[in-house]
Amino acid sequence: MDYQFPLIVENVTLTLSGKTLLNNINFALPKGKITALIGPNGAGKSSLIKVLSGYLKPQKGQCVFHAKPLLDFSTLELAKWRAVMRQNNQINFAFSVEEVIRMGAYHRCKKEIAIHLEEVIKLTDCESLRRKFYHQLSGGEQQRTQLARVLLQLWSENMSGKILFLDEPTSALDLYHQQHCLRLLTALCREKNLTVCTVLHDLNLVSLYADQLILLAQNKVQVKGNANEVITENNIHQWYNAEIITLPHLMTKTPQLLFKK
Numbered sequence: 293m294d295y296q297f298p299l300i301v302e303n304v305t306l307t308l309s310g311k312t313l314l315n316n317i318n319f320a321l322p323k324g325k326i327t328a329l330i331g332p333n334g335a336g337k338s339s340l341i342k343v344l345s346g347y348l349k350p351q352k353g354q355c356v357f358h359a360k361p362l363l364d365f366s367t368l369e370l371a372k373w374r375a376v377m378r379q380n381n382q383i384n385f386a387f388s389v390e391e392v393i394r395m396g397a398y399h400r401c402k403k404e405i406a407i408h409l410e411e412v413i414k415l416t417d418c419e420s421l422r423r424k425f426y427h428q429l430s431g432g433e434q435q436r437t438q439l440a441r442v443l444l445q446l447w448s449e450n451m452s453g454k455i456l457f458l459d460e461p462t463s464a465l466d467l468y469h470q471q472h473c474l475r476l477l478t479a480l481c482r483e484k485n486l487t488v489c490t491v492l493h494d495l496n497l498v499s500l501y502a503d504q505l506i507l508l509a510q511n512k513v514q515v516k517g518n519a520n521e522v523i524t525e526n527n528i529h530q531w532y533n534a535e536i537i538t539l540p541h542l543m544t545k546t547p548q549l550l551f552k553k
């Protein structure tokens with residue numbers, strides 16, 4: 293299970309209700325790195341996450357996961373190797389935060405859960421939330437809980453070959469928790485060889501933390517590469533129709549965006 297690219301996307305085309313949402317998509321997720329899916333609203337990012345994680349079957353092409361067609365994996369097998377945090381994490385029942393976090397680990401034995409739960413709760417800053425009702429939390433608190441859930445699902449000493457899919461994991465987080473989340477993901481990639489694939493709208497965060505950027509627009513991959521290659525004034529103007537200027541970050545030199553007034 294030790295592949296340099298745990299997931300390879302080959303010529304993926306997805307059509308739903310007669311509409312092409314993804315058109316001939318090709319790229320690969322490098323092991324131990326953060327890949328960011330970026331692009332304007334409606335470009336197909338969430339749909340792509342659903343295909344990459346095995347929830348939607350493309351009409352053409354395929355995803356190859358550990359050198360095997362993704363759709364050949366059983367649900368249980370997939371649960372051991374990839375976890376998914378969606379955009380909408382509403383739960384309409386009175387579960388506690390701790391119960392929601394444990395939901396990610398239905399395939400694990402009690403002993404494993406007991407060992408990893410405390411660590412995951414601490415790392416995601418959920419200690420003060422654990423006995424509260426999930427449905428009574430703020431949006432940002434729910435996002436932290438969901439991050440803990442997906443981490444508990446995959447947690448192990450070495451996470452090589454495991455993939456975490458996140459759809460806008462920082463959209464409701466305050467500044468401290470945005471930075472905390474991206475730093476945590478970076479550390480897990482470096483220390484445990486976890487592979488991360490995340491949709492993010494904040495291109496300044498993407499520029500600082502993503503190793504590979506995939507810019508989707510009009511249902512196709514329009515640009516891919518590192519932050520310097522993808523986050524350019526021309527690309528942002530062309531694909532987002534936004535008027536911005538880019539400046540190098542004072543510490544990392546990677547591009548940061550400023551809106552023109």
Ligand SMILES: Nc1ncnc2c1ncn2[C@@H]1O[C@H](COP(=O)(O)OP(=O)(O)OP(=O)(O)O)[C@@H](O)[C@H]1O
Nearest residue numbers: 308309311313331332333334335336337338339340
């Ligand atoms: N089940 C579906 N049937 C038909 N069209 C759909 C379906 N799901 C999504 N779409 C359409 O596909 C397009 C892409 O949606 P998707 O959610 O993948 O975009 P996105 O890039 O994640 O957008 P955002 O940045 O706004 O979250 C949208 O126009 C959406 O309306």
